[in-house]
Each structure stands twice: as structure tokens, then as C-alpha cells.
Amino acid sequence: MTEPRVKPAQFTLTTGPVNCYPEVLLALGRPVSYDYDPVFQDFYEALSRKLQKAMGSETMPVILQGEPVLGLEAVAASLVGPQDHVLNLVSGVYGAAYGFWLRPHAASMTELRVDYNRIVTPDLLRQALHEHPETTIVALCHHDTPSGTLNPLPELAAVVREHGALLLVDSVSAWGGVEVSLEGIDVLVTGPNKCLGCPPSLSIVAASPRAWAHMKANPTAPRDSILSVLDWEEAWISGHPFPFTPSVAELNGLDAGLDRYIAEGPETVWARHARTAAAMRAGVKAMGLDLWAAEEAFASPTATAIRLPEGVDETALRTLMQTDFGVVVSSGRAETFNKLIRVGHMGPTAYPMYAVIALTALHGAMARLTDRPLNLGAAIEAAAAI
Numbered sequence: 001m002t003e004p005r006v007k008p009a010q011f012t013l014t015t016g017p018v019n020c021y022p023e024v025l026l027a028l029g030r031p032v033s034y035d036y037d038p039v040f041q042d043f044y045e046a047l048s049r050k051l052q053k054a055m056g057s058e059t060m061p062v063i064l065q066g067e068p069v070l071g072l073e074a075v076a077a078s079l080v081g082p083q084d085h086v087l088n089l090v091s092g093v094y095g096a097a098y099g100f101w102l103r104p105h106a107a108s109m110t111e112l113r114v115d116y117n118r119i120v121t122p123d124l125l126r127q128a129l130h131e132h133p134e135t136t137i138v139a140l141c142h143h144d145t146p147s148g149t150l151n152p153l154p155e156l157a158a159v160v161r162e163h164g165a166l167l168l169v170d171s172v173s174a175w176g177g178v179e180v181s182l183e184g185i186d187v188l189v190t191g192p193n194k195c196l197g198c199p200p201s202l203s204i205v206a207a208s209p210r211a212w213a214h215m216k217a218n219p220t221a222p223r224d225s226i227l228s229v230l231d232w233e234e235a236w237i238s239g240h241p242f243p244f245t246p247s248v249a250e251l252n253g254l255d256a257g258l259d260r261y262i263a264e265g266p267e268t269v270w271a272r273h274a275r276t277a278a279a280m281r282a283g284v285k286a287m288g289l290d291l292w293a294a295e296e297a298f299a300s301p302t303a304t305a306i307r308l309p310e311g312v313d314e315t316a317l318r319t320l321m322q323t324d325f326g327v328v329v330s331s332g333r334a335e336t337f338n339k340l341i342r343v344g345h346m347g348p349t350a351y352p353m354y355a356v357i358a359l360t361a362l363h364g365a366m367a368r369l370t371d372r373p374l375n376l377g378a379a380i381e382a383a384a385a386i
Contacts, residue, residue, distance in 0.1 A: 010326030013358050015145045015303045015344040016173060020253070021197035027256035028199070032248045040248070041238040047251060048236035050258050054266070055175075056182055057206040062232045063254070064203035065247045068172040068191035070226070071203025073101050075187055078229040079168060079211065080105035081218035085134040087112060087165075089120045091151060092144025093334040098170065102139055105220060110135075116147045116335055117294045122155045129163045137166045143174035146333035148305030148342055149298045150174065157184030166211060176261060177273040177302040177346055186211040195273065195302060196257040197347030201250035205229055272352075274301040276345040279386035280355040286382035287363060288374045292340045302350070305332075305340045306362070312369050314338040320368055325361035355383050 012019050020028075033040035051061050064071050080086060080102055086109040090096045093116070103109045112128040114120055120140070129135055138160045143150050153169065160167040166186040174180060175188070177195030182188060186208045192198035207215070207229070215221050215230055222228045224243075231243040261269060281291060281299060284306050292305035299305070308314060314331050318341060321327045330342040343358045363376040 007323055007326070009322055009328040011349075011354070011357055011361075012328050013343050013349050013354055014328055014330045015342050016194050016346065017200045018194060018197060018344060018346045019348050020199055021257065021260055021348050023256040023260050024198050024253045027252040028249050030249070030252045035242055035245055035248065038238070043255075044246070044251065045236055045238040047255050047258070050255070050262070051204065054258055054262060055188075055204075055206050058182070059207060059209060059212065060236050061204055061206040062229055062235075063246075063251070064205060064229070064232065065201075065244070066203060066226070067193060067200040068189060068203045071189040071191065071205050072098065072170055072172075074203070074222075074227040074229050075168060075189055075205060076101035077105055077227045078215045078218065078221045079166070079187055080137060081220050082107055084136045085132065086110070086137045086139060087128060087132055087135045089125065089138065089140045089151070089156075090114070091118065091120050091149060092116050092141060092147040093336060094144050094146060094170065095141035098139060098141060106137075108134075115294070116144075117149065117292050117298070119149050119151045119298045120156060122152070122159050125156055125159045129159070129165070135163065135165050137168060138163075139168045140170070142169050142171040142180075143300045143302060145173045145300075145303055145330075145342065146336045147292060148300050148303045148340075149293050150178070150300040150302075154181060154184070160184065166214060173302055173346070174300065177270065177350065178300075179266070179270050182206060182208075186214075192254045192257050195269075195346045195350070196254070196261060198253045198257045199250060201247055202254060269350075270301070273345055273350040275386060276350045276352050276355055277301045277304055279352040279383040280304040280343055280345065280358060282386050283355060283359040283379040283383035287359065287376065287379035288372065289362075289366075292336075302344065302346050303330075304343045304345065305336075306343070307340050308338070309366075309370050309372050312366065314341060317341060317365050317369060320365035321361045325364055327358060327361035329358065352383065352386060356380055359383055
């Protein structure tokens, strides 16, 4: 038997997929129910109500049967119509990529771009809306993981609401790990496969009443399609048919993930995500490396992006971290590739001790690739102090 090229990781500290909580793994092994079984339909309604409670949504969230990329594309097609003028806020690779799905459905699309180590500020957004008063929909990637930066969602939502536009938010890698109020947000897309510690298999869409009205009035919104949000509006009601067969096992996992999140307490969950990221950032700086974010205040509580020293190859660094230390982290993407690495703090890995593990592997691998003096002892001490 051929030896594997790279040994399996002992610690997956990526920005997703993340490992699952034990309760979720156990739930994935539950019997798979028939979707028209009344017992399953009652379960699905109870699960939907539990999700609504966890999100604080005014309306019932929709669960789409595919990882969050499906949710993002489905919302772009369902919400944006030929009368809409879209302003896409771009602070990273994923925000920029979303424009490819938004543009074909809109009358027009413009972009507000900032450097990928910075965030969109309320003043910049206010100026962009002043320059484009026709804007009806603003799209925002809350946490752009290829940069590890977190946009100030409540402040931006207030500016959008002042303007009267709808706000569409991609919070896939932030919701569940940071506080996310739906006030001022018209559509929020997330998934259970990041901070909720579930496998990548479902999309979650929470829409405001006026977003539902906007989708229903959109003549090009898909129906009878895997991209339709509208088809799932009443699927949560026990006895109503599903548009197509739901992902039963993954719904069991989501149920367990929500139970864990609610039982631990959202504030407690958010606090340990923030504490883990703070420990990681403190250790990175004490070691003698630089954060990617232009200001530490821009850095996300759910991922830390670390700028690579000149001459250090990203692939070589990550390979050494895995083969020599059993630690897997994420690379950059597109414009940030080979400029940074990312350590995820999501769900099961959002405990400060994982920052110590990541710092140890980072130092050991980096020492083989650069002559730059790096201080592991100072890094561990700084992280432990947090």
C-alpha cells in the first residue's frame, strides 16, 4: 500500500471546514427518517423554531439543502431583480467574488472597494450611497476569511437603513462565533459548518418581512429550482411538502449543534471565540511576526491572518506545519495567496489552548524556512496571559 504523501492532521485549525463537535458527530449517526414521516416533519418544524430562536429572526429562517455557497447564489438570484441597483462592498476576495452572482440579476452593480487588509467604514459607505442614490440593495461580506477581517456590521446596517436600501449579508464564517443582531439586516446567509461545529452541508437564510416581499415581487426570482428561496418559505410547517428531499442526517447534526450553542449560551460562545483569537494575535506579535490586518481592531474573532515574511513560501510553511507538527491551517485565496496564512478559531477549535498549539507549529515550521529571529517562549507567554 502506498504511503500517503502527507500525514493526516491531528489538529485541523482551518477557517473551514472545521471539525465537528462530538454531539454533532453522534447526531449524524441517528436513523435517517423518511421526509414525509409525520414524526420527521414535526422534528423539522421544531428545528426551524429552534433556529429562529438562536438567530433572533423576526420570520422563520429557511434551511437550504447545500453548503452556504448554495445559499449565497440562491439569495443573489431570488432577491436581486431587473429593477435593482446593487452596491457591493468589497474588502476581500469573497466579497469581490460575490459580484459575479449579483451582477447578472441587477439593472446595475457598482462596488465600493478597500484594501484587503482593511474594512469598510460607515463614512465610506455613506459617501458611496451619496454617489449612487439609486442603490436599492447593498451586499456585504461580514467576515472575509481570506483576509481575516471583520466589517463593522451594526454600524454599516444603520447607514443602509438610513438610505432605505435592503442589506444582504454573507455571515457564513462569523455568525455563531460573534454577536450578530439581525436589526437592520434584510437577508443574512450563514451555515452551520463554521462556528456551529457542523459538517459543510446546509445553508441558512434569515430574511426580513420586506426582503420576503421584495423576493415575491421579483419577476426573475427562481421557482422549482435548487436556487429558489421562495419554494422553502413554508416548508418548516409540519405537514407542508418539501420542495425536494431534505438532507436528513445533516439536519440531525444541525439540531445537535443548535442544542449545544443554546445550552452553552451564545454570549459564552462568542467570548471564547474572541479570547482564542486574542491569544493567537498576542502570540503572533510576541513571536516577532505581523498580523495581516492593517489595524488589530480590524481582525476577526473567528480567524487570524498572519502576514508571511519575505521569502517564506506559503505552501512550504503549511506543509511543514502538517507533516512535522500535525497542524493544518488555511492558505490565502486569490489576491492574498502566498501573502498570508490563516488560523481558524471556529466552533470546536475556539478554545485558547488551540492558539498555543498553532503558535508552536508555526514557530517550528517557520524556523526551517527563514533566518528571521522568532521567540516561541514570548509567544506562548503572551498567549497564556490572555
